[in-house]
Amino acid sequence: MALLSMHGVSKRFGAVTALQGVDFTLEAGEVHALVGENGAGKSTLMKILAGVQPPDEGHMQLGGDDVRFSSVQEAQARGVVMVYQELALVPTLSVAENLFLGRLPRFVDYGALRTRARTLLAQVDLHLDPDTEVARLSIGERQLVEIARALAREGRVLILDEPTAALASTETDRLFEIITRVKASGVSVVYISHRLEEVFRIADRVTVLRDGALVGTRTVADTNAEQVIEMMVGSSVHRYERPARVRERVVGTFEVTERDLRPVRITLHAGEIVGLAGVIGSGRERVLPCAFGLRGSARWNDAAIGSPRDAIKAGIVLVPSDRKTQGLVVGLSVEANLSLATLGRLQRFGFMRAGAVRAQSRHWIERLSLRPPDPDKAVWELSGGNQQKVVIAKALATEPEVLLLDEPTRGVDVGARAELYDVIDDLSSRGLALLLSSSDTEELLGLSDRILVFREGRVTAELQPPYDYEEVVAHVTGAHQLA
Amino acid sequence: MSLARINWRELLARFGLVLALLALVIILSAMSDRFLTQSNIINVLRQISINAIIAAGMTVVIIGRGIDLSVGSLLALTGVVGASLAVGGLPAGVAIAAALGLGLAMGVFNGAFVAYAGIAPFIVTLAGLTIFRGMALAFTDGRPVSGLPPAFMTIGYGSFLGLPVPIWIMLGFLVVTHVILRYTALGRAVYAIGGNEEAARLSGIPVRRVVLFTFAYSGLAAAIASMVLTGRLNSAQPSAGVMFELDAIAAVVVGGTSLFGGKGGVFGTLIGALIIGVINNGMNLLNVPSFYQQIVKGGVILTALLIERLVSARRT
Ligand SMILES: Nc1ncnc2c1ncn2[C@@H]1O[C@H](COP(=O)(O)OP(=O)(O)OP(=O)(O)O)[C@@H](O)[C@H]1O
Ligand SMILES: [Mg+2]
Numbered sequence: 001m002a003l004l005s006m007h008g009v010s011k012r013f014g015a016v017t018a019l020q021g022v023d024f025t026l027e028a029g030e031v032h033a034l035v036g037e038n039g040a041g042k043s044t045l046m047k048i049l050a051g052v053q054p055p056d057e058g059h060m061q062l063g064g065d066d067v068r069f070s071s072v073q074e075a076q077a078r079g080v081v082m083v084y085q086e087l088a089l090v091p092t093l094s095v096a097e098n099l100f101l102g103r104l105p106r107f108v109d110y111g112a113l114r115t116r117a118r119t120l121l122a123q124v125d126l127h128l129d130p131d132t133e134v135a136r137l138s139i140g141e142r143q144l145v146e147i148a149r150a151l152a153r154e155g156r157v158l159i160l161d162e163p164t165a166a167l168a169s170t171e172t173d174r175l176f177e178i179i180t181r182v183k184a185s186g187v188s189v190v191y192i193s194h195r196l197e198e199v200f201r202i203a204d205r206v207t208v209l210r211d212g213a214l215v216g217t218r219t220v221a222d223t224n225a226e227q228v229i230e231m232m233v234g235s236s237v238h239r240y241e242r243p244a245r246v247r248e249r250v251v252g253t254f255e256v257t258e259r260d261l262r263p264v265r266i267t268l269h270a271g272e273i274v275g276l277a278g279v280i281g282s283g284r285e286r287v288l289p290c291a292f293g294l295r296g297s298a299r300w301n302d303a304a305i306g307s308p309r310d311a312i313k314a315g316i317v318l319v320p321s322d323r324k325t326q327g328l329v330v331g332l333s334v335e336a337n338l339s340l341a342t343l344g345r346l347q348r349f350g351f352m353r354a355g356a357v358r359a360q361s362r363h364w365i366e367r368l369s370l371r372p373p374d375p376d377k378a379v380w381e382l383s384g385g386n387q388q389k390v391v392i393a394k395a396l397a398t399e400p401e402v403l404l405l406d407e408p409t410r411g412v413d414v415g416a417r418a419e420l421y422d423v424i425d426d427l428s429s430r431g432l433a434l435l436l437s438s439s440d441t442e443e444l445l446g447l448s449d450r451i452l453v454f455r456e457g458r459v460t461a462e463l464q465p466p467y468d469y470e471e472v473v474a475h476v477t478g479a480h481q482l483a
Numbered sequence: 484m485s486l487a488r489i490n491w492r493e494l495l496a497r498f499g500l501v502l503a504l505l506a507l508v509i510i511l512s513a514m515s516d517r518f519l520t521q522s523n524i525i526n527v528l529r530q531i532s533i534n535a536i537i538a539a540g541m542t543v544v545i546i547g548r549g550i551d552l553s554v555g556s557l558l559a560l561t562g563v564v565g566a567s568l569a570v571g572g573l574p575a576g577v578a579i580a581a582a583l584g585l586g587l588a589m590g591v592f593n594g595a596f597v598a599y600a601g602i603a604p605f606i607v608t609l610a611g612l613t614i615f616r617g618m619a620l621a622f623t624d625g626r627p628v629s630g631l632p633p634a635f636m637t638i639g640y641g642s643f644l645g646l647p648v649p650i651w652i653m654l655g656f657l658v659v660t661h662v663i664l665r666y667t668a669l670g671r672a673v674y675a676i677g678g679n680e681e682a683a684r685l686s687g688i689p690v691r692r693v694v695l696f697t698f699a700y701s702g703l704a705a706a707i708a709s710m711v712l713t714g715r716l717n718s719a720q721p722s723a724g725v726m727f728e729l730d731a732i733a734a735v736v737v738g739g740t741s742l743f744g745g746k747g748g749v750f751g752t753l754i755g756a757l758i759i760g761v762i763n764n765g766m767n768l769l770n771v772p773s774f775y776q777q778i779v780k781g782g783v784i785l786t787a788l789l790i791e792r793l794v795s796a797r798r799t
Contacts, residue, residue, distance in 0.1 A: 052685065073687040088685040092678035092745035093671070101675055102687035104668035 001064070003028040003188055004049075004157060009058030011044055011212075013381065016372070018044040020212045021058070026157065031179060031189045033203035033220070035196070036232055037413040038385025039371055040209040042192045043085050046159045049190075050082035051075030062157075073102075081155035083146045085162045085192070085384050085411060086324050089134045095121070096130035099149045120148045125174050139166040139321050139407075140280030140439070147175065151182070158182060159190040162384070164198060165410045166321070168279040168439040170477050176202050194385075194413050195440075196225045208232055233415050247272055247449070251401060251433045258296025261286045262458040268402060268433040273424070275448030276437040277476050284454035285321075288404045288437050292318040315401030317341070319392050319408055321437075327391035328379050335361040335375035337390050341398045364393035369419055385412040392420065396427065403427065405436045409443060421447065441472055499790065500739055500754045507758060511765040518768055525647065531760035532653035533708045533715075535753055537727055538734035539660040540704025542752045545735050546664070547697040548677040548744025549604040553593060553611030554705040555727035559720065560619040561586045561706040566628040566635075566719035575634035583706045589615060590702020594695035604698075612728070619721040629718035639714025649711045656707060660700075660749045673697055677744025733780075734759055737787040758783065 004026040011019040019041045026032050034042050048055045051069030060067050062078055069075040075082075089098045096117035097104075104113075117130035124144045134142060143166045150158055160179075164172045179189055179202055191203055199206055200220060208215040208231040215231045247269040257263040261283040266274060278284030290296040291305065298305040305311050311318070320326035328337055338361045339346050346356050361375040368389040370382075379387055392408060405424070409417045424447060428434055438444050444451055445467045453461040453475040461475045512519035537554050544551045565582025569575050589611070596607040641648040664670035672693045675683040684690050708727075713719045738755025740747025762783055766776045 071687075071689075072685055073689065076687050082685075084685060088679075088682040090675045090678035090682050090745065093674055097671060097675075101683070102672075104671050106668055108666050108668065108671060 002026060004060070004062050006045070006049065006060045007058055009045065009048060009055045009060075011041075011048065011053070011056050016381070017212050019048075019055075022209065022212070022214045024207060024214070025217075026188045026190065027204075028156075028188055029183055029186045030204045031183055031191055031202050033199040033206040034190055034192045034209065035194070035199060035206060035228065036209035036215075038411075038416050039211075039383035040232075040413075041212040042209055043161055043384065044212075045209070046082060046161060046190060046192065049075070049157070050080055050159060052082075076102075076153060076155065079154075079156040080159070081150045081153045081157065082159040083150045083161060083163055085165075087139070087142050087146060087322070089142055089146060091135035091325075092133065094131050094133060095128055095137070095145055098134055098145060099130075099152055101149070103153070120152050121145075123151060124148045124178065138280055138285050140168065140171060140285065143167060144171065147178070151178070155187065157188050157190070159192075161192045162194065162411050163191075164193060164195060166280075166407065166439060168282075168476070169441060169473060170279050172198070194411065194417075196228060196414075199228070200225065210234065229414065232413075249431075252301040254291050254435075255299040256287055256290040256296060257298075258283075258286050258290050260457050261290065261296065264452075264459055266435070266452065268435070270431045270433060271428045272449050273428050273434040273436055273447050275444040275451040276435065276454065277441065277444050277451050277472065278454030279476060280439070282454040282476075283457040284437060285406075287454075288318060288406045288435060289320075291404055291435065292316065294318075312341075312398065312400075316404065317395040317398050317400040317402070318404040319395045319406060321406040321410065323387050323391045327394075328387060330380040330387075331378060333376050333378055334365070334370065334382070334390055337379055338364055338375075338394050338397060341394050360397060364397060368393055368423060369416070385416050388412050389416065389420070392423075396423070401433065403432055403434045405434060405438075407438055408436070409438075409440065417443075441469065441476070445469060445472065500737075500751060500758070500787075503787070503790075504754055504758050504761065507761050507765070511761065511768075515765070515768045518765060523764070523768075525650070527757070527760050527764045528650045528653075529647050530764065531756045532649040533712050534727070534730050534734055534760070535653050535756040536656050536704050536708040536711065538731040538738075538752045538756055539657050539749050540701035541728075541731040542735050542738070542740055542747060542749050543660065543664065543673060544604070544697045544701045545732075545740055545742060546677045546744055546747055547673045547694060548680070549597060549694065549697055550608065550732070550742075551590075551593065551611075551698060551701040552605065552608040552728045553589070553615055554701060554708075554731060555724035556612045556615035556619065557586060557589050557702055557705040558709040558712065558724035558727060559722065560589070560615045560622070562709040562713045562719035562723055563619050563623045563628050563721050565706075565710065566631055566713055567622070569632050569635070570628060570630050575632045579634075579710055582710060583703060586702040586704075586706025586709070587699050588702070590699035590705075591695060593702065594698030597698060598691040598694040608698075616721075623719075623721045625721060627718050627720045631713070631717055631719075635710075635714045636717060637714070638710055639717065649715070652707065652711055656704065657749055657753055663700075664748060669693065669696060674745055677746070679745070730759070733784050737784055739791055755787075758787070 002025040006024040009019055009022045022045060024045065036042050047053050051072045051074050054070060067078060090101065096113050099117050099120055100113060114130045121128055124147055126141060126144045143163060147163060163175060167175065183189060193199055203220050205217055205219055206228060207217040208228060210232060249270040251268045251270050253265060253267045255263060255265050264287065268274060276284050276287055290298045292311045293305040293307045300314050300316065324330065335357060339357050346353055365373050365375060370389050371386055379390055388411060395403060409420055412420060436447055451463040451472065452459050453463065455478055463472060517523060541551055561582040564585055565578050568581055569578035593607055593611050596602050597604045638648055643651055672688045675688060676690055676693055680690060712723060734756040735752050736742060737758055738751030740751060759780065762779060766779060
């Protein structure tokens with residue numbers, strides 16, 4: 001008998017039906033992948049399981065007992081632990097405290113806390129001072145801290161909601177080792193991801209959701225990627241291929257540097273997409289925040305960029321990697337968010353031009369196929385992938401000369417990715433220069449006119465198309481050095 | 484080179500307050516030879532004790548990203564109730580315990596509206612500010628309560644090991660608050676909620692109960708401060724404690740606790756209360772007219788926040 005089963009689970013948010021009579025089972029010691037397009041209901045289903053929100057209908061059985069969790073504590077008490085898609089750490093507290101948040105003993109012994117934190121961090125191969133404030137960590141490091149925290153709870157059901165979205169390939173390998181290990185100890189893992197190659201690497205079974213309904217569950221050994229994609233989208237998706245381009249007009253040159261990054265010069269040409277590759281900690285993830293004036297120091301065509309305002313004046317816009325804390329005002333509507341970066345253009349004598357605002361939001365909602373296509377919807381009501389579309393649209397609305405894309409498709413599904421790639425391609429063919437920083441190698445290969453590889457705080461290789469996938473990975477991981 | 488600068492900055496961020504206090508002390512002792520005397524130092528500590536106690540409770544609330552505007556009125560209410568019970572014949576200890584219990588209960592009242600009804604702390608405690616004041620006035624018909632048993636005199640004027648009792652009470656309460664905030668799961672939960680409430684909830688922290696606690700604690704602090712004040716005045720006034728909430732908030736923010744929650748501590752609050760107290764005391768010694776004293780006090784609060792901003796700017 002299954003360890004866990006959910007029957008006929010439904011959930012509505014106002015007029016939106018997020019889940020409709022979904023069945024889901026989990027065997028003891030299996031890795032069960034949950035896939036589906038943005039807004040399919042994956043996170044909602046798992047949040048119900050983790051006690052974050054109650055279902056409207058349906059029931060659950062865990063270990064043979066009927067259960068109904070009304071809080072996260074109750075679910076955790078029964079051994080259900082979740083790592084959320086939207087990072088859930090407290091930035092003002094230390095790494096150690098975050099690791100034991102909600103489980104601190106009545107009296108805190110900081111020495112013991114630190115020691116235990118080090119052990120846990122070592123499990124995810126993260127060698128940080130446990131006293132570091134979380135606000136100082138990169139997204140990837142935070143993700144690993146969250147995973148370490150979930151492991152610390154020693155549950156029997158571990159839910160990972162897009163854990164690799166911010167991880168580079170070596171960190172992903174490490175995560176998979178961890179998953180294999182906990183699985184061997186009898187823990188069941190639910191693995192949500194948009195990256196099918198991962199699903200086929202790690203999962204025993206895969207369940208596909210579409211528009212809040214169950215499409216089906218398959219044994220991974222008995223299916224293939226095409227079949228799963230078809231289940232997800234109901235039709236086939238075209239793969240994005242990038243034609244070769246000629247570099248002509250120079251738009252400008254960046255010079256950026258930071259504590260963990262040696263000075264780098266990057267010259268951008270009109271219509272060029274420069275990819276930045278490298279694992280977390282390689283310095284790659286520091287380049288775009290620097291270039292946008294958020295940290296370190298940056299010059300663009302010999303003018304200092306000391307703040308985002310300087311950057312925007314120079315025609316440079318950033319799509320930040322953490323949409324929740326940096327990209328969006330989640331309490332405001334889609335339309336309000338879209339107009340945030342273009343307030344100047346959308347007003348006359350200080351009054352917002354309602355017509356222009358509406359026209360702008362309609363334009364971008366349609367162009368990026370935002371779902372639901374409702375400009376008045378609050379951003380927090382959208383699924384993760386759709387939120388990301390809003391961030392990108394907001395930046396594009398300023399009609400910049402240079403666009404900095406930091407993990408632009410983090411948590412965005414296959415279909416929406418293709419749409420975003422089309423938009424990016426369209427923008428570059430209109431002369432926009434792009435810097436693309438990504439943990440997704442395939443994305444870099446598919447989009448970049450050249451790729452700068454970062455390792456140990458500096459550029460160690462510049463690669464030109466046609467790319468050899470394995471060669472790029474070898475450069476990124478440093479395996480090249482060994483050969 | 485950048486390393487050196489960062490260290491310097493962090494040093495300043497950590498010890499800047501203490502340095503500011505030291506600077507003040509040095510300046511004032513140069514300007515008045517009555518300032519740096521043992522009796523005047525004890526005098527300053529006793530003067531700040533009431534504000535520091537209230538501010539310690541306020542610190543807990545503010546770290547949890549709340550605010551408590553009702554403390555001044557609650558001080559008056561718990562004072563008149565406690566005093567009346569004692570005058571009416573209850574043993575002083577029981578009357579004081581009842582007053583503290585009342586403070587706790589009214590804090591729970593505030594906290595329940597914030598945590599369970601989801602109403603903004605500013606609004607709830609603004610309502611509390613007028614309700615508690617009204618209750619204090621109605622209870623006494625607007626008249627002060629006097630004729631207190633000698634136990635209250637001991638609280639106000641007694642001394643122990645050479646230090647006045649109010650200072651001991653203040654130090655004790657600050658230490659307890661510090662221990663709760665820093666060394667208990669409950670205290671760390673307050674920081675977590677102030678830093679990122681959603682993350683705290685998802686981590687399995689009982690957010691509502693913790694928020695309730697912060698307001699209850701602030702209510703208790705107001706009641707303790709009230710007993711000290713009642714002892715000092717040897718009577719309880721229904722009009723006591725007007726604007727005390729603002730002095731407490733000032734001490735908290737001058738002490739480096741962020742109004743946005745998640746950061747700060749009660750040590751800073753003590754320094755904040757000392758800075759304000761030292762300035763008040765210094766201006767009295769120098770015979771600065773009270774109108775100007777208010778202007779200076781406001782200026783100090785702004786300056787402290789400005790410095791804190793400059794020091795912590797671009798630190799993340
Ligand atoms: N708190 C909420 N309030 C309103 N609507 C919500 C809420 N949470 C989710 N939804 C809606 O429910 C649907 C399912 O969302 P969910 O987050 O489960 O999707 P998902 O499959 O995890 O998508 P993604 O891959 O983009 O993360 C979406 O239409 C979303 O807009
Ligand atoms: Mg999701």
